[in-house]
Amino acid sequence: MNKSDSEKMLGLLENENYTETDDISNANLIILNSCSVRKHAVDRLDAHISDLKKIKRQRPSLIIAVGGCVAQHEKEKLQQKFPFIDIIFGTFNFHLLPQLIKEIQKNRHPLVSTLDEPLAYDTIKSKRVSKFHSWITIITGCSNYCTYCIVPYVRGTEISRPVQSILHETEEVVQDGAVAVTLLGQNVDAYGKDLSSKSSLSELLKKLHDIQNLKCIRFVTSHPKDMTEELITTVAELPKVGNFFHLPLQSGDNAILKLMNRKYNLDDYAKLIDGIKSKMPFVSITSDLIVGFPSETEEQFLNSVEAVKRFEFDSVNTAAYSPRPYTAAAKMKDQVPSKEKQARLIYLNQIVKEMAYKQNQKFIGQDLEVIVESYSKKKQTFQSRTFSNKIVHFAPPLLSEESPSPARGEGGVRWEIGKIIKLHVIKAGAYSLLGEFTAHDGGVRLL
Numbered sequence: 113m114n115k116s117d118s119e120k121m122l123g124l125l126e127n128e129n130y131t132e133t134d135d136i137s138n139a140n141l142i143i144l145n146s147c148s149v150r151k152h153a154v155d156r157l158d159a160h161i162s163d164l165k166k167i168k169r170q171r172p173s174l175i176i177a178v179g180g181c182v183a184q185h186e187k188e189k190l191q192q193k194f195p196f197i198d199i200i201f202g203t204f205n206f207h208l209l210p211q212l213i214k215e216i217q218k219n220r221h222p223l224v225s226t227l228d229e230p231l232a233y234d235t236i237k238s239k240r241v242s243k244f245h246s247w248i249t250i251i252t253g254c255s256n257y258c259t260y261c262i263v264p265y266v267r268g269t270e271i272s273r274p275v276q277s278i279l280h281e282t283e284e285v286v287q288d289g290a291v292a293v294t295l296l297g298q299n300v301d302a303y304g305k306d307l308s309s310k311s312s313l314s315e316l317l318k319k320l321h322d323i324q325n326l327k328c329i330r331f332v333t334s335h336p337k338d339m340t341e342e343l344i345t346t347v348a349e350l351p352k353v354g355n356f357f358h359l360p361l362q363s364g365d366n367a368i369l370k371l372m373n374r375k376y377n378l379d380d381y382a383k384l385i386d387g388i389k390s391k392m393p394f395v396s397i398t399s400d401l402i403v404g405f406p407s408e409t410e411e412q413f414l415n416s417v418e419a420v421k422r423f424e425f426d427s428v429n430t431a432a433y434s435p436r437p438y439t440a441a442a443k444m445k446d447q448v449p450s451k452e453k454q455a456r457l458i459y460l461n462q463i464v465k466e467m468a469y470k471q472n473q474k475f476i477g478q479d480l481e482v483i484v485e486s487y488s489k490k491k492q493t494f495q496s497r498t499f500s501n502k503i504v505h506f507a508p509p510l511l512s513e514e515s516p517s518p519a520r521g522e523g524g525v526r527w528e529i530g531k532i533i534k535l536h537v538i539k540a541g542a543y544s545l546l547g548e549f550t551a552h553d554g555g556v557r558l559l
Contacts (some may be wrong), residue, residue, distance in 0.1 A: 244530025
């Protein structure tokens with residue numbers, strides 16, 4: 113979601129005749145878009161802002177803006193800690209950024225601008241980092257109030273976008289060259305529940321599937337309690353929808369899940385996984401796990417380890433629990449010592465890697481359809497991604513040393529970033545696959 117918001121900010125600023133620069137010494141405006149889901153992210157933000165103090169002293173006319181989730185809930189603290197920040201803006205009003213910049217340029221007085229709830233505004237045209245992929249926000253906020261999570265306090269409760277607005281934006285990005293989209297939401301499975309039309313993610317996927325020249329659709333992040341059999345069937349039946357589910361488990365222990373207010377137990381989760389795998393044998397299922405939640409015992413932690421083995425996730429985002437402002441868990445007793453949390457995290461990551469490697473092995477010998485993403489001149493290899501979100505590296509045949517990116521082979525074959533090709537998987541690691549070219553589907557042209 114932050115990547116998507118950043119691209120929207122770039123789009124807004126491009127309309128104001130700003131251009132991006134990789135050289136910070138040439139910048140007239142520096143924006144930090146922050147995340148507060150974990151304390152580590154907040155610490156990194158503080159470090160980045162501190163690094164800018166010297167630059168600001170040397171160039172007082174430089175405008176420094178800090179937005180996003182940290183700015184939404186720590187605006188006063190940020191202003192006190194870093195008085196040289198010019199603009200502090202929140203998650204609900206980043207679309208007003210051009211106006212805030214003009215106000216600073218006029219008055220040269222630091223300002224704080226946050227809202228307690230979102231304002232209605234038209235779709236913002238993003239400046240996409242990728243020409244072939246686009247983030248499409250379909251729902252914002254979360255209404256679940258998990259006891260460890262700050263999202264409802266900085267992103268608000270769930271608000272779905274109207275179907276026609278989503279379809280219009282998707283059609284626009286496809287006309288602009290995108291072949292793949294990722295539908296975004298803090299709780300994407302809840303899409304449509306608050307709309308008068310009572311739409312659903314399943315119905316939205318079916319409508320998006322009909323858009324000509326759109327080749328691949330993914331969605332994140334799902335909540336297990338809102339995952340339906342209808343949605344699983346829809347993903348299995350629609351060829352354009354990637355057989356990929358990100359289903360955060362958060363803990364493999366029922367008592368901890370209850371303390372987290374997750375509203376499901378391990379058996380509920382297992383039924384979901386079994387239902388998905390019964391319809392899609394080569395599905396990719398990823399997850400999130402937190403270690404060291406308040407009062408978590410060693411036995412309860414090991415239940416999470418066993419869950420990783422049981423469900424054989426393709427990958428897992430792991431994190432040591434960190435108390436977040438406003439949340440119920442931050443006030444709980446029996447906080448687990450930091451040293452113990454880190455030890456558990458190291459062990460869990462080892463098991464996650466083993467399971468990911470095991471899952472990737474089953475793709476050896478398979479022919480996979482992929483979207484070509486990027487080219488490394490140094491390695492002379494391409495990176496691509498399957499519809500199920502697996503990364504596949506490959507080297508084009510007869511690649512010449514003079515080949516630019518996109519690369520031109522000596523045999524007269526041109527590879528274009530964003531095109532769809534087929535690769536035969538010959539090797540697998542824990543984090544990616546290695547493939548070789550076998551056939552093409554518009555991704556290779558004989559010159």
